[in-house]
Amino acid sequence: MRRQRARGLLALPALGGLGALLAWGFSGLSPFGHFHGFYGQLLNAIALPQRHTTNTVAAVTFDYRGIDTLGEEFILFTAVIGVVLLLRKAGRATPRDVAQDVVSSQASRYFGVIGAGLVLLVGLWLAAFGYVTPGGGFQGGVVIASGIAVVFLACGYRAWLRVSNEEVLDPLEGTGAGGFVALGLAALIAGAPFLHNLFGPGKAGTLFSGGSIAIANWAVALEVAAANLVLYAEFLEQYVMTLVRDTGDE
Amino acid sequence: MIATLVPLEAPLLVLAALAATGVAFALSPLRQIIVNGLYGLLLVILFVVFQAPDVALSMLVVTTVAYPLIVLVAIRRTRK
Numbered sequence: 001m002r003r004q005r006a007r008g009l010l011a012l013p014a015l016g017g018l019g020a021l022l023a024w025g026f027s028g029l030s031p032f033g034h035f036h037g038f039y040g041q042l043l044n045a046i047a048l049p050q051r052h053t054t055n056t057v058a059a060v061t062f063d064y065r066g067i068d069t070l071g072e073e074f075i076l077f078t079a080v081i082g083v084v085l086l087l088r089k090a091g092r093a094t095p096r097d098v099a100q101d102v103v104s105s106q107a108s109r110y111f112g113v114i115g116a117g118l119v120l121l122v123g124l125w126l127a128a129f130g131y132v133t134p135g136g137g138f139q140g141g142v143v144i145a146s147g148i149a150v151v152f153l154a155c156g157y158r159a160w161l162r163v164s165n166e167e168v169l170d171p172l173e174g175t176g177a178g179g180f181v182a183l184g185l186a187a188l189i190a191g192a193p194f195l196h197n198l199f200g201p202g203k204a205g206t207l208f209s210g211g212s213i214a215i216a217n218w219a220v221a222l223e224v225a226a227a228n229l230v231l232y233a234e235f236l237e238q239y240v241m242t243l244v245r246d247t248g249d250e
Numbered sequence: 251m252i253a254t255l256v257p258l259e260a261p262l263l264v265l266a267a268l269a270a271t272g273v274a275f276a277l278s279p280l281r282q283i284i285v286n287g288l289y290g291l292l293l294v295i296l297f298v299v300f301q302a303p304d305v306a307l308s309m310l311v312v313t314t315v316a317y318p319l320i321v322l323v324a325i326r327r328t329r330k
Contacts, residue, residue: 032259032300119311126307134304142308146315232319239323
């Protein structure tokens with residue numbers, strides 16, 4: 001108890017300093033709705049005429065700043081590889097582990113299945129219209145993966161195994177990450193700079209707009225959805241392995 | 251529409267700050283993740299009020315499904 005108190009006292013000066021810095025920083029911000037950043041206003045002005053993307057954020061992340069997004073993709077990719085390497089070493093679930101996980105509530109089954117479908121649909125919509133309306137490949141991918149994770153919550157581990165086959169997910173994740181690189185290389189082969197937007201801008205406000213942005217958007221959606229599903233698969237396998245351990249050997 | 255939403259900003263910011271403090275002071279990881287869900291939902295409403303619907307939608311799913319799932323599994327796995 002005394003050590004905890006000492007720790008709390010030690011943290012106070014640092015917290016005070018951080019708080020003062022934050023207060024100082026935030027007090028200098030322009031009021032909500034009055035943004036004064038030069039690049040933001042520039043992009044707002046040129047993204048629609050240049051790329052025909054009504055969601056400027058997508059034009060920034062998949063085109064003007066595409067190389068950053070490529071780096072972020074590979075941060076996620078590497079992080080997932082790290083988790084897989086660590087957790088697969090901790091052993092695999094046996095059929096006896098799988099049999100332990102049963103969902104007993106009919107209500108959670110019914111509502112869960114409806115919920116999974118709804119979340120999946122929202123995810124697909126966020127990804128598909130990412131460069132037209134608010135959303136994007138990353139957000140859509142996260143939502144798609146979570147929609148599929150609801151299958152585990154509603155129907156248990158046996159049903160989850162059917163929708164999270166790692167022999168399908170691993171290549172999908174690689175295809176998503178590699179697709180973005182391939183898009184960049186395609187521009188190089190065409191004689192343009194890496195990740196240059198190769199295709200015509202199309203018609204603003206439709207799915208046929210933004211040129212290469214649409215392809216990059218789907219590559220990211222695929223990578224993020226598969227990466228999240230691989231993460232869930234690894235963590236949930238760890239979970240079912242505790243079930244036998246906790247109920248003892250029967 | 252916007253004019254009616256603006257008065258929500260201040261109380262929501264205060265509530266979010268309270269919930270965030272609650273997360274930090276929750277006694278066990280299990281309680282922490284439940285309070286964190288509440289905090290996340292407050293952030294979702296805050297994002298809607300600040301007109302960022304895409305961030306709100308992603309946050310909604312991450313804070314209610316993805317994050318608790320991973321943390322709950324980790325808590326169970328590491329429990330002695």
